[in-house]
Structures are given as structure tokens and as C-alpha cells.
Amino acid sequence: MVTESTMVMDFIDTSDEPQGRDSRPGKSFNHNRQRLSRGKNLMEDYFIDRPIFSKNDFRRRYRMCPNIFNRIMTALCTQDSYWHQKPDATGLLGLLPQQKMTAALRMLAYCAAADQCAEICRMGESTTLECTKKFCQQVEGLFGEEYLRAPTPADLRRLLVRGEQRGYSGMIGSIDCMHWEWKNCPSGWGRAYSGRKGRPTTILEVVASYDTWLWHAFFDVPGAQNxxxxLGESHVFDKVIAGREPISTTPIFYIILMNSPP
Known part of the structure; x- marks a missing residue:
């Protein structure tokens, strides 16, 4: 028998009501993400001796070679046990280090949102964000001294010799700029940052040598600039002008060609 109270309850949306102890409105229960089986699939896709996808597929999707991925993963696992696969309180094994690194790299390489990695890595949004933050902080700490540095006299000698062999005497690298589209540019800044294509962009200036090593990067110039x-705003020549650049035994002429690869 349908009563007035049951008719009223039929029209009440109870989906946002707390479900169980210590729950909050809008929060759902943890669901089974099949982490172990999907982690096994990820290993079979890329990380076993004979993976399903080739090294070229790996390089295109991860933006690096498998050996570089493994080198970074080994360093991270040695540095912090967070990247290890560990059991939870119920004894169920957690995420593989490959799953955690894949989530971080997908966000960095493709500007993906945290929840866009869920179907690949089987991770929640908060876990994906935590992995990405730890990845950036620890990679900078582990490899910053080796890679985030200015060229030494030995580097300059090597680059100058290679430039001489290619017919560019005194050249250490090529400089170029590229536009990065700014999707969330404030409307008030849109005109100042809009380039020739009419979309807001910021400009990245980079100096690269023949071995694709980046020796200089300057970012965040409005896209309307040429x-x-x-070049006038960047600091690429600051040390040269101030006389603080290291001197090599070979005479150094800082001839950097615009838009001309070595």
C-alpha cells in the first residue's frame, strides 16, 4: 500500500546523503580498481623481455627510451620506499613503481588531468597527484646537479670542436623559440599574449647542442613578441656580457644561430 510518506521519499534524492560511518556527502566508497591485474597488463605491454609494444611505441608514448625510464625508476626506488610495491593493511599488494611513474609521466608529457590516468594506471586522483609531485621533486634532487647546470670548460671545448667539424666555427649550439598555447589565459591578458594565429601563447626559448642537450631555457614571454x-629579454648572454663565463683553453666565440640547427 502506497502511503503519503512513501510517495514523498520517492521524490527525495538521497544520493548525496552520508553512507556509513565517517562518510561525507558526495564521497563514494572505494571500489576495486583491479590494480594487480592491470599492473600485470602494463608490464606485459612495455616492461617484460618481449613486450606487446615496441621500443618505438614506448618512446612515443613515454617521451623517453626504456633504459632512461628504468634508470630513473631505479634511482627513485633507491631514494624513497614510496615507489616500492607494498602491501596494505589487508595484505593486498599496492601499485607497482611502473604504474606510479607512468601516471606521473602521462601528466607531464601530455598535460593530462589526474583522473585521465585512472584507466591506465588504476590510481585515484589524489594518488596520481601525489606521485607527480614526488616525481618532480625527487628527480630534480637526484639529477639536478648533473643536468641542471651551466656548461663547464670541458663541455665548451667539446662543443666548439664539434661545431668546427661541421663548419660552424665558434658555435656551441642553436637557439630557437616556440609557442606554447595558454589554454587558461585570463581574458584581460588575451590580446597581449595572442600571436599570429590569434590564440594566447607563451614563448619558450631554448639553446640546444648537436646531442640534443639543452644548455639554456627561458620561458613565459607573451606570444605577441617575436x-x-x-632574445633581448632573456638572460642567455648575461654572463658573457658581465665577463663571468668560464674560459676554455680554446678561444670561445658565442655565435648562436637563430633558427639554424647545427
Missing amino acids: DINV
């Missing part, structure tokens, strides 16, 4: 204006 390459010469960006």
Missing part, C-alpha cells in the same frame, strides 16, 4: 624581442 624572436628578437625574446
Whole structure:
């Protein structure tokens, strides 16, 4: 028998009501993400001796070679046990280090949102964000001294010799700029940052040598600027002008060619 109270309850949306102890409105229970089986699938796709996808597929999707991925993963696992696969309070094994690194790299390489990695890595949004933050902080701490540095006299000698062999005497690298689209540019800044294509962009200036090593990077110039204006604002020649650049035994002429790869 349908009563007035049951008719009223039929029209009440109880989906946002707390479900169980210590729950909050809008929060759902943890569900089975099949982490172990999907982690096994990820290993079979890329990380076993004969993976399903080739090294070229790995490089295109991870933006690095498998040996570089493994080197970074080994360093992270040695540095912090967070990256290890560990059992939880119920004894169920957690995420593989490959799953955690894949989530971080997908966010960094493709500007993906945290929840966009869920179907690949089987991780929640908060866990994906935590992995990405730890990845960035620890990679900078582990490899910053080796890679985030200025060229030494030995580096300059090597680059100058290679440039001489290719017919570019005194050249250490090529400089170029590229536009990065700014999706969430404030509307008030849109005109100042809009380039020739009419979309807001910021400009990245980079100096790269023949071995694709980046020796200089300068970012965040409005997209309406041209390459010469960006060069005028960047600090690429500051040490040279101030006389603080290391001197090599070979005479150094800082001839950096615009838009001309070595």
C-alpha cells in the first residue's frame, strides 16, 4: 500500500546523503580498481623481455627510451620506499613503481588531468597527484646537479670542436623559440599574449647542442613578441656580457644561430 510518506521519499534524492560511518556527502566508497591485474597488463605491454609494444611505441608514448625510464625508476626506488610495491593493511599488494611513474609521466608529457590516468594506471586522483609531485621533486634532487647546470670548460671545448667539424666555427649550439598555447589565459591578458594565429601563447626559448642537450631555457614571454624581442629579454648572454663565463683553453666565440640547427 502506497502511503503519503512513501510517495514523498520517492521524490527525495538521497544520493548525496552520508553512507556509513565517517562518510561525507558526495564521497563514494572505494571500489576495486583491479590494480594487480592491470599492473600485470602494463608490464606485459612495455616492461617484460618481449613486450606487446615496441621500443618505438614506448618512446612515443613515454617521451623517453626504456633504459632512461628504468634508470630513473631505479634511482627513485633507491631514494624513497614510496615507489616500492607494498602491501596494505589487508595484505593486498599496492601499485607497482611502473604504474606510479607512468601516471606521473602521462601528466607531464601530455598535460593530462589526474583522473585521465585512472584507466591506465588504476590510481585515484589524489594518488596520481601525489606521485607527480614526488616525481618532480625527487628527480630534480637526484639529477639536478648533473643536468641542471651551466656548461663547464670541458663541455665548451667539446662543443666548439664539434661545431668546427661541421663548419660552424665558434658555435656551441642553436637557439630557437616556440609557442606554447595558454589554454587558461585570463581574458584581460588575451590580446597581449595572442600571436599570429590569434590564440594566447607563451614563448619558450631554448639553446640546444648537436646531442640534443639543452644548455639554456627561458620561458613565459607573451606570444605577441617575436624572436628578437625574446632574445633581448632573456638572460642567455648575461654572463658573457658581465665577463663571468668560464674560459676554455680554446678561444670561445658565442655565435648562436637563430633558427639554424647545427
